[in-house]
Amino acid sequence: MDSALIPKGVKRCSLPVFLFGVGIVGVVLLWGVYAMLLCWLKGLNQTNMNDSYGFALWIWADLAVIAIGGGAFFSGFLKYILGIDELKNIINYAVLIGFICYSSALLILAIDVGQPLRSWFIFWHPNVHFMLTEVAFCLSCYFAVLTIEYIPLVLENRKLDEIPFIHNFTHNMHGIMAVFAATGVFLSCFHQGSLGGVSGVLYGRPFAFREHILVWPWTFFLYTWSAAACGPCFTILLTKILEKITGKKLVKDYVIDILAKISGIMISTYIIAKIIDTIYWAWVTAPSMGFNLMDFYSSEHSNPLYHGLWILLLEIVIGGIVPAVILISKKLRSNQKLLLTAVICGTMGVCLNRWVMVMQPMAMPVMPFDSWNLYLPSWQEWATTILPVAYGIILIAFSYRYLPIFPQEKELNPIEE
Amino acid sequence: MFPFSFEWIWDMGHMVFMGGLWYALGIIGLGMTYVIIKTLQDTFGNGGGGDHH
């Protein structure tokens, strides 16, 4: 029925099957949209946030999607700046994932603020001394860049490409793409870092605060580094998931291997820096404010399930050391199961890091007579957090069906005419 | 956001932050303008057909 829109030389499932799958996810999407509207119309009293725990589950999701969406900027950096041309076979997908992640992040922010209609104040009355302002600038600009990178992909649809203006437009966009990609790398590096800075500068919160180098806290560098390291893990993970769902090989192994190897090197260096950071924080920074490491993790009032030391160990060992060891070794990463384990661990590690840096500081009391805060999201918060996932699945489904996302698909899956 | 707004101060913070923002917006704006003009030229300047493949 829609065969005229499907790229030439590739096979797709029938339209009813496709619509059925998309429809199921669409229901989840509508559930999320309903919760989102509740938050907008009735206010943030729909959430279980409170004055002591002022950040919601979705803020973690926001930071996590920005981190794992880092695959787009880092792949762009590798391809356009360092000239690793093989990555052209996965860059489209990385851009699509980045586009989904960043549009989700902006949507989440629009739900999160108490007065969404005033969001433009951050541009109009910026506090140029705070990193969140920089985050807002770079996030918006980088989303514009990702849109610019995604548009040519959409316009490469078979039917659209037949229109001369659109064909020429796409061609010219590709011609200048390196400039946009370079701008994107510049923007992304800064806002990833600034998001880390946003936690690291909270000197009233000893759990989050980190020492500074000039105006940048350590977390500034760790965030950029971890996004560049673990973002590609998420790109690989989603490629593998899509390959599993479609039952086809979409990207050649050597392309994945290049990305996995670079990711491995990045995670290895990142996790060393993270361990040094943790040791310095635990033994120097926190004690200077009157805290022992275990004050942050165990308390007679806190539930070890929520605030136990296991979170730190999970983040560093399972989410850092394990993927680093697997991905850095040619032998280990060649094993498909181990590769999959590594990219799952890497993705989980960076997501957990964002949880630790943004949510955990809210839980821990700073005044000695204050108590721990536990926070359980309301269904509206779960729904709005799942909303971007459903949106992402639908956008990937449509993009995969109608756009030439994977240049190697035809060659890897020849169909007999 | 603009130098004529009452809060604007010509200090390092404003120059770096706002300079960065306007620089990025400038590249995006100029880049897209270039692409649109070139596409119009390619499409309608040479008898209506593009010659790129």
Next chain:
Amino acid sequence: MKQEHNQDKKYKKYGMVIDLDKCTGCGSCMVACMAENNVPFKEDESNKLDSITWMRVYKLTNKKPFPDTEICYLPRPCMHCEGRHSGHSPCVSVCPATATDYDMETGIVSQIYTRCFGCRYCMAACPYHARYFNWWDPVWPEGMQKSLSPNVSPRMRGVVEKCSFCYHRYQLAKDKAYFQGRKELREEDYQTSCTQACPAGAITFGDLNNPHHKVHQMVLPDLAHHGKPKKKNAFRLLERLGTNPKVYYLSSKKWVRDMGDNYTIEEKHKGVKEELHH
């Protein structure tokens, strides 16, 4: 943010000294604050995690079993932190839209309700939980709107609010002084609502920079060391974080003073708590 140094004589540094030995925990300061500042309330105020209390009285205990149990009440307004360098309060430094500002002339941390867009980063930055979010639109019982103060604007849903040291009273006092042909405010001209409401006289308010004001004499802030109190029984909450708050506490009890800050196990063993403060 202006970066001038406020050591200049003409700048004031309004602050508060709360004598915990005198505080009975009656809550008058909280009530007076709510009435004065049009603070909204819910029908059920039992959940303190989402109700707005610009001034909140905490109950401290020495955690010892009977008969050695002792308790102390600690009123906690906004600390109007100055930070280690002028105006670098934990909250002011993190507001992306400059909706909260440090006033160099008075040392008061302001909140511009109509500019705040409710990102709540200031709340995350404040270790004292002195900032509150309007989770609901303010609704007053029928007829109560007539008793609202015309000098303080009520806040809308979705913005952050906090103690302003009754800034409107400062403005009114300035106006009055101007009409009377005075350039300077007298100590009694500008007093916060909680100060006047405290039946035990536990709260004292004034200009910490002015040696003639009681607050200065009660704690002797050391301007060379970010306002650390020189008086033995005086302390500030979370001194070690470097927030440089302008609310000082007095207590003759060591365990109460120790509750004002965090100490590592090693420090507790060494018993260096007092030395760290003085």
